[in-house]
Amino acid sequence: MVALVVxxxxxxxxxxxxLGSMALYGRLEEHHRTDDTNTSVRLVATMFVTMPSLLLGLMMNNAANTYVAIDRNLHVFATDIILLDRTLRPLGPSADEPRRYLLNYVEQALKDEPIVRATEDSEAWLDRIGSSLRALRFDDDEQKIALWNEARSVYRQMLQQRWTFTEQSDNPFPSPMVGILIAWLTLMFATLGFRAPRNAVVIGACIAAAVLISGAIYLILDMSTPFSGPIQLSDRPLVRAAQEIRK
Structure with a gap:
């Protein structure tokens, strides 16, 4: 919603x-409409074209990289969940409780909006998984002890991966940066409209450019929060993980 408003x-x-600069030009006194004035205004516009273009490109690249990185980490997280379940299965009935908690956690995470939200219920299921893993005991079975240690290692890795993409997803662009970019673009469009011919072609071109730039800003802001808005990551990896645990 914020991205759309911006x-x-x-x-x-x-x-x-x-349009304002176009309308203002016709009302200026003659000495404000000389060729020297127009040249100076065009020079200012040239100075401001480079910085907004560079900043817009950097923001787009950063948003795309963040989106891809979070998507990759989400898949790794789902893979860790499946791997933890596969590691617990050979431990037999004694591992049924942590496996059940693991499934409950995945189902709760899928209910959360967004799925990375650290709700009390999802955190409780994660804690229960860890507690039940620590409570397992295998006296002299070295193979099961090795699997148990591996399961605990995968569990820690799963927690680390979860908090990694959770923190990444809660990192929108700073408001001052977006504000400065919009201010630069506004000044650039104002200087471009100065002394521009007031006809349908010029006005249409300016409106089209404004639409494209506004769309780019919308994409940047929306992709910086990949678990909300129209452009968001799929929960399919977690759905698949839940299906694998139920098998």
């Missing part, structure tokens, strides 16, 4: 800046 606000500001 994108719409950006579009309104860019179009208003362009």
């Amino acid at each position: 994108a719409l606000l950006t579009f309104v500001l860019l179009v208003s800046a362009t």
